[in-house]
Amino acid sequence: ITRGESSHLEGEIVIDGSNTLLPNSALVAELFMWENNQVNISVSGAGTGAGFQQFCRDETDLQNASREINDAEADQCADNGVEWLELEVVLDGLAVMKHPDNDWCDCLTVEELSRMWERGSDVETWADLDDERPDEEWPDEEIAFYGRDAASGTYDYFTEQINGAVGNIRDDFSGSPDTNNIIRGVRGNRHAVGFGGAGYYYENEDDVDLVAIDNGNGCVEPERETIEAETYQPLSRPMYLYVRMGALAREEFRAFVRFYLENTQETARDVGFYAVPDETIDSQREKLEDAIAGVT
Amino acid sequence: MTANGEAPRTVSKSAADDQQSTATSVDDGSLGSSRVADPVIESRDLDVYYGDDQALDGIDMTIPERQVTALIGPSGCGKSTFLRSINRMNDLIDIARVDGELSFHGKNVYDEDVDPVALRRKIGMVFQKPNPFPKSIFDNVAYGLRVQDQDENVEQQVRTALERAALLEEVEDQLDSSGLDLSGGQQQRLCIARAIAPDPEVILMDEPASALDPVATSKIEDLVEELAEEYTVVIVTHNMQQAARISDKTAVFLTGGHLVEFDDTDKIFENPESDRVEDYITGKFG
Amino acid sequence: MTANGEAPRTVSKSAADDQQSTATSVDDGSLGSSRVADPVIESRDLDVYYGDDQALDGIDMTIPERQVTALIGPSGCGKSTFLRSINRMNDLIDIARVDGELSFHGKNVYDEDVDPVALRRKIGMVFQKPNPFPKSIFDNVAYGLRVQDQDENVEQQVRTALERAALLEEVEDQLDSSGLDLSGGQQQRLCIARAIAPDPEVILMDEPASALDPVATSKIEDLVEELAEEYTVVIVTHNMQQAARISDKTAVFLTGGHLVEFDDTDKIFENPESDRVEDYITGKFG
Amino acid sequence: MSSEPIDLSRSGNDVGTIGDRVARYVFFACAFVTVATTVAIIAVLVEGAIDFFSAVSIVEYLTGTNWSPRAADDPSFGVLPLVWGTLMITVGAALIAVPVGTLTAIYLSEYASPRVRSVVKPVLEILAGIPTIVYGFFAISFITPILQGLGGRVPLLPEPGTFNAAAAAIVVGIMIIPMVSSISEDAMSSVPDSLRNAAYGLGATKFEVSTQVVLPASLSGIVAAYILAVSRAIGETMAVALAAGALPQLTRNPFEEIQTMTAYMVEIGTGDASVGSIGYQSLFAIGLTLFVMTFLMNIFSMWVRSRYREEYQ
Amino acid sequence: MSTPPTTDDSGFEFDESAVRRKRRLGKLFLGLCGTATLVGIVALVALLVDVVVEAWGWLTWEFLTYPPSQIVEHYDPSNYGDLPTGPGGLYPAIVGSIYLIVLTAIFTLFLGVGAAIYLEEYAPDNRLTRFIEANITNLAGVPSIVYGLLGLAVFVRALQTGASLIAGALTLTLLILPIVIVQSQESLRAVPDSMRQASYGTGATKWQTIRNVVLPEAVPGIMTGIILSLSRAIGETAPILMVGAATTMFTPPELTDPTGPFSAMPMQIFEWAKLPDGDFQHVAAAGIVVLLTVLLLMNAVAIYIRNAYDPRG
Ligand SMILES: Nc1ncnc2c1ncn2[C@@H]1O[C@H](COP(=O)(O)OP(=O)(O)OP(=O)(O)O)[C@@H](O)[C@H]1O
Ligand SMILES: Nc1ncnc2c1ncn2[C@@H]1O[C@H](COP(=O)(O)OP(=O)(O)OP(=O)(O)O)[C@@H](O)[C@H]1O
Numbered sequence A: 001i002t003r004g005e006s007s008h009l010e011g012e013i014v015i016d017g018s019n020t021l022l023p024n025s026a027l028v029a030e031l032f033m034w035e036n037n038q039v040n041i042s043v044s045g046a047g048t049g050a051g052f053q054q055f056c057r058d059e060t061d062l063q064n065a066s067r068e069i070n071d072a073e074a075d076q077c078a079d080n081g082v083e084w085l086e087l088e089v090v091l092d093g094l095a096v097m098k099h100p101d102n103d104w105c106d107c108l109t110v111e112e113l114s115r116m117w118e119r120g121s122d123v124e125t126w127a128d129l130d131d132e133r134p135d136e137e138w139p140d141e142e143i144a145f146y147g148r149d150a151a152s153g154t155y156d157y158f159t160e161q162i163n164g165a166v167g168n169i170r171d172d173f174s175g176s177p178d179t180n181n182i183i184r185g186v187r188g189n190r191h192a193v194g195f196g197g198a199g200y201y202y203e204n205e206d207d208v209d210l211v212a213i214d215n216g217n218g219c220v221e222p223e224r225e226t227i228e229a230e231t232y233q234p235l236s237r238p239m240y241l242y243v244r245m246g247a248l249a250r251e252e253f254r255a256f257v258r259f260y261l262e263n264t265q266e267t268a269r270d271v272g273f274y275a276v277p278d279e280t281i282d283s284q285r286e287k288l289e290d291a292i293a294g295v296t
Numbered sequence B, C: 001m002t003a004n005g006e007a008p009r010t011v012s013k014s015a016a017d018d019q020q021s022t023a024t025s026v027d028d029g030s031l032g033s034s035r036v037a038d039p040v041i042e043s044r045d046l047d048v049y050y051g052d053d054q055a056l057d058g059i060d061m062t063i064p065e066r067q068v069t070a071l072i073g074p075s076g077c078g079k080s081t082f083l084r085s086i087n088r089m090n091d092l093i094d095i096a097r098v099d100g101e102l103s104f105h106g107k108n109v110y111d112e113d114v115d116p117v118a119l120r121r122k123i124g125m126v127f128q129k130p131n132p133f134p135k136s137i138f139d140n141v142a143y144g145l146r147v148q149d150q151d152e153n154v155e156q157q158v159r160t161a162l163e164r165a166a167l168l169e170e171v172e173d174q175l176d177s178s179g180l181d182l183s184g185g186q187q188q189r190l191c192i193a194r195a196i197a198p199d200p201e202v203i204l205m206d207e208p209a210s211a212l213d214p215v216a217t218s219k220i221e222d223l224v225e226e227l228a229e230e231y232t233v234v235i236v237t238h239n240m241q242q243a244a245r246i247s248d249k250t251a252v253f254l255t256g257g258h259l260v261e262f263d264d265t266d267k268i269f270e271n272p273e274s275d276r277v278e279d280y281i282t283g284k285f286g
Numbered sequence D: 001m002s003s004e005p006i007d008l009s010r011s012g013n014d015v016g017t018i019g020d021r022v023a024r025y026v027f028f029a030c031a032f033v034t035v036a037t038t039v040a041i042i043a044v045l046v047e048g049a050i051d052f053f054s055a056v057s058i059v060e061y062l063t064g065t066n067w068s069p070r071a072a073d074d075p076s077f078g079v080l081p082l083v084w085g086t087l088m089i090t091v092g093a094a095l096i097a098v099p100v101g102t103l104t105a106i107y108l109s110e111y112a113s114p115r116v117r118s119v120v121k122p123v124l125e126i127l128a129g130i131p132t133i134v135y136g137f138f139a140i141s142f143i144t145p146i147l148q149g150l151g152g153r154v155p156l157l158p159e160p161g162t163f164n165a166a167a168a169a170i171v172v173g174i175m176i177i178p179m180v181s182s183i184s185e186d187a188m189s190s191v192p193d194s195l196r197n198a199a200y201g202l203g204a205t206k207f208e209v210s211t212q213v214v215l216p217a218s219l220s221g222i223v224a225a226y227i228l229a230v231s232r233a234i235g236e237t238m239a240v241a242l243a244a245g246a247l248p249q250l251t252r253n254p255f256e257e258i259q260t261m262t263a264y265m266v267e268i269g270t271g272d273a274s275v276g277s278i279g280y281q282s283l284f285a286i287g288l289t290l291f292v293m294t295f296l297m298n299i300f301s302m303w304v305r306s307r308y309r310e311e312y313q
Numbered sequence E: 001m002s003t004p005p006t007t008d009d010s011g012f013e014f015d016e017s018a019v020r021r022k023r024r025l026g027k028l029f030l031g032l033c034g035t036a037t038l039v040g041i042v043a044l045v046a047l048l049v050d051v052v053v054e055a056w057g058w059l060t061w062e063f064l065t066y067p068p069s070q071i072v073e074h075y076d077p078s079n080y081g082d083l084p085t086g087p088g089g090l091y092p093a094i095v096g097s098i099y100l101i102v103l104t105a106i107f108t109l110f111l112g113v114g115a116a117i118y119l120e121e122y123a124p125d126n127r128l129t130r131f132i133e134a135n136i137t138n139l140a141g142v143p144s145i146v147y148g149l150l151g152l153a154v155f156v157r158a159l160q161t162g163a164s165l166i167a168g169a170l171t172l173t174l175l176i177l178p179i180v181i182v183q184s185q186e187s188l189r190a191v192p193d194s195m196r197q198a199s200y201g202t203g204a205t206k207w208q209t210i211r212n213v214v215l216p217e218a219v220p221g222i223m224t225g226i227i228l229s230l231s232r233a234i235g236e237t238a239p240i241l242m243v244g245a246a247t248t249m250f251t252p253p254e255l256t257d258p259t260g261p262f263s264a265m266p267m268q269i270f271e272w273a274k275l276p277d278g279d280f281q282h283v284a285a286a287g288i289v290v291l292l293t294v295l296l297l298m299n300a301v302a303i304y305i306r307n308a309y310d311p312r313g
C-alpha cells in the first residue's frame, strides 16, 4: 500500500453485523484506508442479530443493521452500559425477479404477491394467479420460489411487508443466504420467481427480469428514482449504522464515522443500494456532531 | 549328530532301491537324465537373475517321479529361487528373469504358449510359513478346487485331502471354523491339504517345517514321506537331519547359486564327492 | 559333526581350568553356587510368565565372572526370556511377570529400590538382529556414553570400544557415515562396540550371529572369546557347534522353560547327565 | 570390579529419571486434551439444545416433516427434511465413491507398478484436500450445467433445478473417493504376500487372487474406509450449502433442491438470527443431532474393525 | 501306483480354455479398475481446469499484494492504470491464512506429538487408554462445522478471545488434532522395537530413548502427517465462518497480537462469491487458484518429505 502514509491517524476499528449492508461499509472502509493506512479496519458479516450480540457486549465499534435494534437487544446494551447512536445510511430496494422468457407477468399487486408467498398459499402454478386477470392466460406450470433465507433481515422485511408478519411465508420456497443463488435459481427456470436486494438485479440484468409492484398507485419498478423518491413501496427500506458512543472518544473513529456519512450516498450506488436523501444525511450529520460534542 | 546316526528311512519308499543306480553327480558334468526312470522335471542350464544379481547359475537337475527330492544349502544360495522357478512363481517378482530351460514332462515351462496358471494347477506349493487364508478350514481346502473348476463333490474331495494331510481327525468337528485358529503345525498341514486337494502331480515345499516346533515338525516329515507314494515332492530344508531322514535324492546348493552336488541322499550324506559339500554337511560352515 | 570334532577351544580362557570343578548339574537339585569362584549373576527359583503362560519354570543358575556362558535349547524354550530377565528388559513387555530371585553381585535386581536403568548400565546387551541406530558410526558408539553422562573424552572412548569390537580398522575413515551402511557382520560388531563403550560388567548376547553369514559369524565368535577376558558374557545360541566352540559353561533349556542341565561346556557336549540333553545335542529333535 | 558394592538404586541426582516422570505427565495432559474436547463439544451442544428442547417437544422434532423454525406465527420444528437431505447427499456420494474408490484401490494395490502407485495415490489424495468451498463452486459452475444439459435429453432424467441434491452428491462423492481408495489400498497392501502366493500356487489367476483372496482378507479395513468416508459425507458443509440449495423438503427426486443439516447450520451461523431466539438455538439441536449421527457411525466403524480384525500377522 | 494318475505320455496340455476364459474376465476387470482410477484423476483435472479458466486474466501480482475492494473493476488488470484507490486483491487474507496455519502448526505440533508419544510410549494398556484412543477416533469423524460451534462457544465467548486469530487457530487445532495424533502414532509405531531395545539395553531412560532414538526416526512421518492436516485446515471454511473470521480486512493481522481480527482465504473467497456483480465469480476463482496453489505446495512438501525419508528408498 503506497498511499495514505501522510495521515497521522492510527488505530483499529471493528465493524460487524448485517451481511446486506456489509458491502457498503466495506467500501467506505476501503476508501478511508487509502487515505489513512495506519487505521486498521476489519469488517465482518455475522448478521444483524449476531452482530448486535457483540455490539452490545462492547466487542465491536460499529454495527451494520438491516433493521432497527429490537427491545431485547437494547436492554442488553443498556445492561452492559453500551450507549449507541443510530444513523440511517442507505436505502435498499427489494426486487421481485423473474426469468427473462417470462412474458406474461410484468407486474404484480401486493395482494397477488401476498397470495403467492403467504404461508399455506394455494398458488402452485402461474395459472392459479390469472383468475383475477380475465383476459390473460398464464401457463399452467409450477412456480419455483426463491428468496433470502429465514436468518436474514431481508426475509424479515419481505415477509412483514408483503404477508403482514415476520416469517409468514410458504414452506416450499428456497431460502438462500446468498442473493447470487437466488439469481442463479431464477435464471435457471422459466417459471421461477424470487426476491432479493435490487442491487443484485442491476448487476445481472441480462439474466433475470424485474416484476413491477403495484401498491394501488400503478406499477412501479425499483429504480434509483423510484426508491430514492420512496415511491417504490412497500419494498424499500432504510438501513442503519449503529455507532458505539464510547468509541467516539477516539480521533480516528470520529474521522471514520464522519467519512462514512460524507461518502455513503455515493458508495451506496456503487454496491447496489440507493442513496438516502440529502436532508436525511444532513440530519444524521447533526446527530453525529451532537453526540461527538457530548463525548469529547 | 552324523548322518549315520540318522540314516534316511528309505524303507517306506517303494521306488527307492530302483532309483539308486540312477544317481548322478553334476559335479562331473554328466547329465544322466536318460538314466532316470521317470523324470518329471528337468532343468537344463538354468540361470535366474534378480535385476543384475544372479541367484542361480547353470542348474542342471533331473527330478524323478514320486520321490522326495531335498534341496539343501546355506542361506541365500538359491534354493527357494530354484523351487519357485519350477512352477513359475518367480513370474510374480518383477525383477526376476529366467534363462535356460526347465521342462515339465518334456515341455519347457518357459515356452511362449505355456500359461503359468495352468502350470501351477499341476504343480502345487507349500510355503515356509503356514499361510492359510482367513477363511474356514473347509473353504481353505476347497479354494483350489473352486478356482480350478473342479467343483463336483467338493465335500468329498476336501475330506480326502484333509485325510491325506493327516489332519481330518483333528479338525473333523470344526470344518467351519477359521483356518487361522489352528496351531502352527495344524495350519501347515492344512496348507498341505489345500495344495493336494486339486490333485496336482508335483508338490513343492519351501522349508515347510522351519516355523514349527519339534512335534509338529515330525508330523510333517512323516506326511512328506507318505505323500511321495502318490506325488513327486521337492522340498527345501535348512535342516540337514531332516533332509537325511526324509528324502531320496538330495541336491546341495552352495553360495553363488551353484548346484554343487545332486545324488542319492545316502550318498550325499555318507560319501559326498565334493569337499565343499562334505564341509557343509559336517557343519564346518553354514 | 560331533562335539568331539569341534572341541571347545578353551585354551584361550584363563579361568577355564579352575572352573572345571565347580560344574554343577541342576538336575540333581544341588545348587553349588558357593563353589563357584566369583558368581556375578545368580538366579534362584526364577519363574517368568507372559500373561498366563509360564515361559520359565524355577530356574537356578550361577553365572561365573569373566567367562562365556552359553544358553542353548530348542526354539521357544525360554532362552531369550532368561537373558532378558537378567537386565530387566522384560519390564518393557507389558504382560511379562517375574517371580523368584535374580541377583547381580548379591543384590536382587527385582527389589523395589533397584532402578532398571541403572542396572542396564552395568549389564550391556547385544541383540539377534544387528540394530544400529540410523546415526553415524561414531554417534552409535557414543550413544551409551552420552545417555550415561560419561561424556568426557568421548572420542577416545569410542575408538577404544571400536578397537575392542575389532571394527576400528575397517571403519576408521568413515566414522561419520551411517551405521546402516555397514555390512551385517560389521553392524553387529558396531552393536557390540556400542554395548561395551560405557564399560558395563556383563554383556548379554541373544543369538548375535544368527543373522550373519559364516565369515561374519566366525569373526563374532572370535570376538566373544576375547571379550570374556574382560567381561562376563552370557550368550544365547541355537547353533550347538557355536556353543561348543566359544563357551566355558553351557545351560541347556528344554521346552516348558526348564533348565535341564547346566555345566561345563565340555561336560555337556561329551557326557551330559540327562538323556534328553543328549538327544537334543545329537540332533534327535530340534 | 566385583568386590566393591554396586549401586543400582534410583539416585536423586539422576536427571533422566526425573525428566522421565515429568515428561509422562506432560504427554498425558496432551492426550487428555482430546477427552476435554469431546466433553466440551457435548457440553456446548447439550447446553444449547436444552434451551431448544424446553420450547420444542423432542417427539415433534424427531418426527415432524416440516422444518421452518423461523416462521413467526407458526414455526414447525420437524428435523426429518434436514436429515433426509443429509441422507440423500450421503447415499448419493457413497454410490459414487464406494465402487470407484474400491476399484481404484484394487488397481493401485494389485495391478499398478510401484511407480504408478507412488504417483497416482498422492494425486488422488489431493481430491480429499481441496477445500470444500471449491467443490461447491465446481458443482455450480460445472456439474449442474452438465446435468441440466443432460436433463430432458436423456430419457428418464428429469430436468434438474439450479440447486439440486445430485450435483452436491456428485462432488461430495468425488471428494471422498480418496478416503475410500487410500484406506482400502492400505488395507489391501497389508494383506501379506504369503496369502497371494498361496493362491497363485493353487493356480489362481490375478483376477481371482484380487477378488477372492485379497478383497475378503482386507474386508474390515475396506468397510472401515467406507464408514469413514460416509461420516465425512454426512458432515460435509460448504459444498452442499452452495450446491444443494436451502429448501428443506422430503423429496425422492435427487434433481430437486434440498437442505442438509450442515447447510442449515451455515445459514443460521452466518445469518441474522438473534442469539437466544429459538431459531438460533435450533443450531445446537441440529449440531447435536449431527454429532450423534457421526458418533453412531464411528461406534459402528470401531465395532466392525474389532469384530473383523484381520487375524493374519 | 505304477502308472501316473493324471499324465498322458504324449506330453502335457498347458492351454486350458477355462484359464483363457478367466483371463478374459480378468482383463475386463482390470479395465474396470483402471477406468475407476481415471474417474478420480479426470475429476481432479476437470476441477482444476474449470477454476483456472474462470480465473484466467484476473490473477495478477497486484492481486496477491493488495487488499480487497468492493468494486469489481478494481480487480480487472486493464483498469489498474486509472483507479482512485489501488487494485483489489487477496493480500490480507493470504497473510491471515498463513498466520492462522503457523499458529495452528505450533499448537498441533505440541499437542499432537505429545499425545501420540503418551499413547504409544507411555500409556499402559488399560481402559483409560483404550477410551482415549476410541475417543480420538471418534473426534476424527466429527463434522468441522461442529468444531466451529465449539470454537465459538469456548474460545470466542467463554474465554473471551473474540473472533480473533487465536480463536481461529485453536479451533482448527482441535479440528485436526485427532488426525495428527493418529498419524503420529503410526509413525512412532513404525519405529522398530529393536531401536528402542538397543537404547534401553545401553542404559538409556525412557525419555532419553524417545528423544534420541524414537522421535528422530518418526519425524518424517509426523511432519508429513502434520503438513497434510494443515493443508486441510487452510481450506476449512465452516469452522472459521462460525468463529467469525472477518469478511473484509485491509491490513493483515499481526502475528505478535493474535487476539485481533483476521481474515482468511476461504472466507474471502466465500464473500466474493456472494457479491452481486457477476465478475466477482472470476475474482473468487482467482482466489481459489491462490488457495489451491498454497495447498498443492504444502502437499508437495509433504510428499517430498515422505519420499526423501522413505525407508524403502
Ligand atoms: N525377491 C527378490 N528380489 C531380489 N533378490 C532376491 C529376491 N529373492 C531372493 N533374492 C536373492 O536371491 C538370492 C537367492 O535367494 P533364495 O531366497 O533363493 O535363497 P535360499 O537358498 O532360499 O535362502 P534361505 O535359506 O535364506 O531361504 C539371495 O541372494 C537373495 O538375496
Ligand atoms: N513378548 C512376549 N509375549 C508373550 N509371550 C512371549 C513373548 N516373548 C516370548 N514369549 C513366549 O515365551 C516362550 C519363551 O520364549 P523365548 O523367546 O524366551 O524363547 P527362546 O528360547 O528364545 O526361543 P527362540 O530360539 O525361538 O528365540 C515362548 O513360548 C514364547 O512364545
Ligand SMILES: [Mg+2]
Pocket: B079, B080, B081, B206
Ligand atoms: Mg529360502
Ligand SMILES: [Mg+2]
Pocket: C079, C080, C081, C206
Ligand atoms: Mg530367542
Ligand SMILES: O=P([O-])([O-])[O-]
Pocket: A018, A019, A020, A021, A047, A048, A049, A065, A066, A151, A152, A153, A154, A155, D271, D272
Ligand atoms: O444480512 P441481513 O442484512 O439480511 O441481516
